[in-house]
Amino acid sequence: MAAVKIVSWNINSVRFRxxxxxxxxxxxxxxxxxxxxxxxxDEDFPFEMFRSLGYDHIVIHGQRMHHGVAILSRVPIAEDDRFDWQANREARHVGVRLPNGVRLENVYVPAGGDVPDRDVNPKFGQKLDFLERMTDWSARLDGPTILTGDFNIAPLPSDVWSHKALLKTVSHTPIEVAALDRLQASNDWVDLGRHFHPAPARLHTWWSYRSPDFTRNDRGRRLDHMWASGEAAKAARAHMVFEDCRSWLTPSDHVPIMTEFAF
Known part of the structure; x- marks a missing residue:
């Protein structure tokens, strides 16, 4: 069996970083x-750097100034789908198939604004509706699938720096966690981060830019996830979070996560 390492990273502007x-x-x-x-x-995507490192298989779904997703690969991939789970044509999803038939779905779930109430904050309602559309799609899936990306939800108490302090903060509210739980249950998804690093182990992937030194108070959240279903979940061998990247020059507020599979 061949080892395949798959990374997910909210880069917050691929050209700038x-x-x-x-x-x-x-x-x-x-x-x-x-x-x-x-x-x-799409036409301004920085193809040259990726191709110079052997990432010749590139599937992109871009949008000016906002959003945008991409899958770059050293192994052959075939574009499979682009779903508009936001229902407004925002570029938040792209899916491909690997040579072994496994689906790889890359998603950027909306952040949801600042107020966890759809009546006063339409962005929060859009986020919940996005997750509901994903859940409907997930329930109809057949075959091994990997679902990864910035889910913008830290579901477990140990996925945030303070469960009590963040219960009313968008990304950790009970209503969002319940929506993500329904998505996970819809296809028996295995949360690979917590499969390899069981709670309550510390496992953060995002730190706000508001803190000049994110290490001083370490107020992180696990917003980035990699899930797998069926045979893809059984093929997972390791999962890593590259926390050191948050200290690099001009970092994203997210860090990469990587799962190694033996297909």
């Missing part, structure tokens, strides 16, 4: 990189 993307690819050498929040239209 192209230097650290290159640094990471040279150091970690993943086979497949799933990016979210690329913030670039």
């Amino acid at each position: 192209i230097a650290i993307v290159e640094q990471f690819l040279r150091e970690a050498e993943p086979d497949i990189l799933c990016l979210q929040e690329t913030k670039v239209v």
